[in-house]
Each structure stands twice: as structure tokens, then as C-alpha cells.
Amino acid sequence: MRISLPLLSTAVGLGLTVAALGTGPAATAAAAPQVPVQAAQVGYQAAAGSGEDAAANRAFFEAVIKSVAEKRAAAPSSAAAVTVYYSAANAPSFRTQIARSTQIWNSSVSNVRLAESSSGADFAYYEGNDSRGSYASTDGHGNGYIFLDYRQNQQYDSTRVTAHETGHVLGLPDNYSGPCSELMSGGGPGPSCTNAYPNSAERSRVNQLWAYGFKAALDKALQKTSQR
Ligand SMILES: [Zn+2]
8 A cells, every 4th residue: 555645855744554544564563653744754765855854854863862861851860871762562573673773773882772662762663564665753742753664674675774764863864875884875875785884984973962962952851850
């Protein structure tokens, strides 16, 4: 089941999924949240005129970082690394790839770590069929999620797709013109590219974002808490 949409240049989604329509393999998993018109999205492959990508990625990253910062403001911790919790309950076919992506990121960066949680996750993975392919998005209510498309994950290396989308959670934007050694080049280097590791520039960027970007988000969350 495909929804015929023009190539999405402005990340306008209808939020319909196969699960919502009750057919296909996705019917067994929960549907991805409805994507409102203003929702920000970044995909695995370049869409025509994807000038919105940088802004969409920022919106997505900000949703995740805010969720993590608010939790830490409520329960201060002295741990240097920040933990971002995810739920994989709605992407049962991708358990292996999600675990592998988590392992790749946790061995690649030091200022943030990913961990699975059965409740109160900062973002969630979903699976299904979508003509837009896989993407990272927000639901318009400040919650981030990653959608993994069945067809795209057969065409492209599935661990790379998963690690790439997870790169958005950690704040990296797309760079489709980059080489295969760059994780955020996504579908740019073509289906033969199977590298699922971020390169050194991507690793440093994530470490920076979670050292400085997170500090700013935490200050904001602490301000909000003290105003209550
Ligand atoms: Zn992407």
C-alpha cells in the first residue's frame, strides 16, 4: 500500500501507514505516530529540493535533546555521559539492526550513549511501508521517532540505514553527496555501500553536540523546573 505523494520537498506527510490501514506485515506492529503537516522529517535518500533537511534535522534533534535534558533536570546525575533511551517495541523486525546500531554508536562516541528502555523512552523506532523510505521525524508534540521502511531496508544495507537514522537522533544532518565512509551520506553512495560506522568528523561532531548542545538544553530545562 502506497500513498501517492509528490516527492516530499517540505516533509509534509499524511502520517498514513499500512498498519493504520490494517493490511500488510506492519499490521502487527503499532503505527508510527501521525505526522502533522508541520512535522520535520529527514530521510535516508535525498528528496527533490530537500532544502528543508537542515531545519528538519534540527527540529528532530532538539526534540530528543529536550526530552533527555528534562529528565536529567528532574533527576540530576553526575555521570559525564548522557544516556538517550529508546524503545524498539514497535520495530520487531529490526531488533538485530537496532542492537547493532546501538553498539556501533556506543563504541564510536563518548559523550552520549544509547540504551533500550521499556518505558519513558526519549525516542522510538517504528517499522512499516512508506513511499518516502526510512526517516527520522517528530510527531509535532516534541517527540522524536525513527521510521524504518521494509523495502528500503531490503534494497540498502539495513544496519547502515538504522545507524544513519540514529545519527539524526544524535544531531547529525544529512550529507547525501558524501562518500560511503560517511554515515550521513545515507543512500547517496548507492545500495552497494554497507558502511554502518560514522567517520571521525561525524564522531567529533556528535561528541561536541552532546557536550555543549546538551548543556544548553539542560540549562533551559533547569530554568523551567525552578520556575514551577
Ligand atoms: Zn538522513
